Amino acid sequence: MDVSATSTVFNAPIPSKGHEMANDEIYQRIQVAIMERRLAPGTKLAEERLTEATGASRAKVRQVLSRLAHEKVVTLIPNRGAFIARPTTQEARELFTTRRLIEPGMVDLLARQVTPAQVRTLRRHVAQEQEARNANDLRRIIRLSGEFHIHIADMVASSFLPRIMRELTALTCLIITLYDKPNTPACPHHEHRDLVDMIEAHDSAGAKQCMLDHLLHIEHALDLDSTEPAPPDFDAIFKHDEI
Structure with a gap:
């Protein structure tokens, strides 16, 4: 294309x-x-x-x-x-491993220091996600789901972490496009709302577990069990067989 x-x-x-x-x-x-x-x-x-x-x-x-x-x-x-890029299934697994190492710590930190203004920002974003789902606007749903995680990074850091999250989010979208299972939501709609509830309540342990579960749900909604096609054996293809 x-x-x-x-x-x-x-x-x-x-x-x-x-x-x-x-x-x-x-x-x-x-x-x-x-x-x-x-x-x-x-x-x-x-x-x-x-x-x-x-x-x-x-x-x-x-x-x-x-x-x-x-x-x-x-x-x-x-x-x-x-x-x-077309990430492989192995690269997809490595990406989710990386996200599980980074993002629970992000929400742990945010839950400890979140401000009312930041909670309002996150709730507005979750409301926009719901509006996109109500309108069945797939492109907007995917974009907003990724931006939710970027918002959290922006709230706890100003340099390296937001940049890393933007990179990981873009790669995640490619992976979902390639390996999404039919009729299986890659991002359960209520989990962002539940996460904001825990952040607002300053429940850092609960927020960490919620983020970890959320990332696992996204990964498990993908078909990453298929094996990569083996490279063609040109020696066998062009081998001269005696008749």
């Missing part, structure tokens, strides 16, 4: 001559498009289309693609270009 719908991904008029998107904006819009499943695993990110849609130079586009490749969200293939 080529990124022929780049103008849809960037959701903005083609920039006028002399105006171009900044690197961070291009980066963020690609991440959001992944979270909304508008850029699927394997999609080619053609430099020419990206420069047309953003008004940015090829040099800037390449910088963004290199950054995304460093984060394993994009795969760069020599002489072919950049493609949205």
Whole structure:
């Protein structure tokens, strides 16, 4: 799939001559498009289309693609270009292991120091998630579900942790797209609300367990038991058999 719908991904008029998107904006819009499943695993990110849609130079586009490749969200293939990554089942398991190491500690810390304003922010977000479910707006549901976790990171840190969570969330969306089981919700709708309840009550132990259970539920809703296809045995294919 080529990124022929780049103008849809960037959701903005083609920039006028002399105006171009900044690197961070291009980066963020690609991440959001992944979270909304508008850029699927394997999609080619053609430099020419990206420069047309953003008004940015090829040099800037390449910088963004290199950054995304460093984060394993994009795969760069020599002489072919950049493609949205297709994480393997092993990489998916490693990602959830990483999230289970990080996120229970995040909510533990937030539950100890949360402010009323932060609780209101989280409750507004959960309400937006419910509105998206009521409207059966799958793209918005997926994006908001990921952003909930990013909000928590933003509330407990200002630098490294939010950046890491954005990377992990984008990769999680790719994994859900690839391995989601039919008719199985990857993110049970009530668990974010329950988590906010525990954070507001300053129940740090309960919040930690709730986050751990939540991440396990997401992982278990995916089909990660399939084995990766073995590489083709070209020696066997082209072996000269005597007749």
